[in-house]
Amino acid sequence: MQSEKERINTLIELNDELENYFRNTIIPQLFVDAHLILRKFTPPAMKQFKLKAEHIGQPLANVKENFRFPTILENIQQVIDTSEILEKEIQTTDMRWYQMNVLPYIVEKGNKTNGVIITFMDITARIKDLKEQEKLIAEHELLLDTIAHDIKNPLTSLSLTIELLKKLPEKGMAKFPVLLGNVENSLVKMKDIISDLVQSRWQDQRYQAHEELLDLQNIMEDVRLTLAPQIQDAKAILKFEVGLSEITFSRRKLRSVLYNLLNNALKYSAEERRPEILIKSFQEDGYLVISVTDNGIGIEKQHLNSIFEKYQRINRDIEGNGVGLYLIRQILETAGGKITVTSLPGEGSVFTVFLPIEQDTK
Structure with missing residues (x-):
């Protein structure tokens, strides 16, 4: 069995390892005990959430405004009560978004939750990229649909005009049928091109639907x-x-x-x-x-x-x-x-x- 001195040395070593981890991790993390007292935090948390050394030992309620997330205390209490991991997105006072993971800190003796460890992953860039992608998709779809829709009207009008010109008297207009034929051929080619573009667009979607x-x-x-x-x-x-x-x-x-x-x-x-x-x-x-x-x-x-x-x-x-x-x-x-x-x-x-x-x- 370990002596009292050996147990103390073991605890000191474990504490040193924990302190070393907290000092060197690049992820904002908080340790909050079962009484909702802030016990530790990593250096990145000082920067992202404007935490200071004097906040350690204080109720988390004193700094909850730093997270711009009104239900953070209720969420932590929920994890303490249920011992179930909770994941949520929160926004901080600098308007950045984080994936917040609240993990129960379970003491093996008695299988009791003695607090939580809270980890924050910065997802601001991902949210921004997703929003920009959705905006570009909508604009792209609208542009294609508008082009396909709006160009049909003048083409239809031009087609009807040609049909009317065909019915005009051709006396004294020997070259008119040839010119009219050229216009008609061009019109047909334009229609074919537009049809191919539209069909290609929808067919591409069908292929994509089976690609993933x-x-x-x-x-x-x-x-x-x-x-x-x-x-x-x-x-x-x-x-x-x-x-x-x-x-x-x-x-x-x-x-x-x-x-x-x-x-x-x-x-x-x-x-x-x-x-x-x-x-x-x-x-x-x-x-x-x-x-x-x-x-x-x-x-x-x-x-x-x-x-x-x-x-x-x-x-x-x-x-x-x-x-x-x-x-x-x-x-x-x-x-x-x-x-x-x-x-x-x-x-x-x-x-x-x-x-x-x-x-x-x-």
Whole structure:
């Protein structure tokens, strides 16, 4: 058996190792005991959260404002009470975003949680990249759709004009039919080029849909991180009930679908209540079905069809350009799927996405 002196030396060595770890780690970490007293923190925490040496030994409540996350004390207490790991995104006073992992510090003797270790991973760049990517995707889709749509009208008009010119008297106009034929040939070539571009675009999506097996939960996590600031500001409650999770589809397209639906659920929330959003997935009749249910302001019955039209906006007081739902419908219909909506004004809406599990790539 160890003598008292040997036990003390062992404890000193262990403490030195712990202190050395805390001094040299590049990750912001905090150690908070079961009484919510701040016991230790790593040097990066001093920089990121403006902690000082005199904060050690003080209640974490004295410095909770440094984290710009109002429920941090409740979250820590939850881990102490349940001994379950908690993961959340939080924003600090310098407007940076972190993945916060709260791990229970369990004492083997008695199997009791004696505090928590909190680790912070900087995800600001990832959130920024995801938001920029989503913005570029929306702008790209809108540009292509607008070009394809708007250029058809003058081409159709030109085609009709040529048909009228064909019917004009040709007396004294010997070269006119030749010139008219050249114009008509050019018109046909323009139509073919546009048709090829549009078809190529949709076909590329079909090929992409079969190039990658996706996990729906990973896509949801990307979307949740992209919208983390909006979720935080709205204090929204997100719930997930994932049944079927795997789908062969385009990652970019599926992200756009979920991003737009979740973004709308946040934007059109009701002022008088906290937003609650439930995302479910399950299999039904050969489809992966994804439903997004909210408790927002809802949609009047007469607008349920028009919301999927380009540039159609029901509420002009809320920021938007009226293309999100239009793009979702285009993506789904091209892939052989569909989207439906049910809604009760003042109570909320349910958007349901149907994605075919087996798609024809021919």
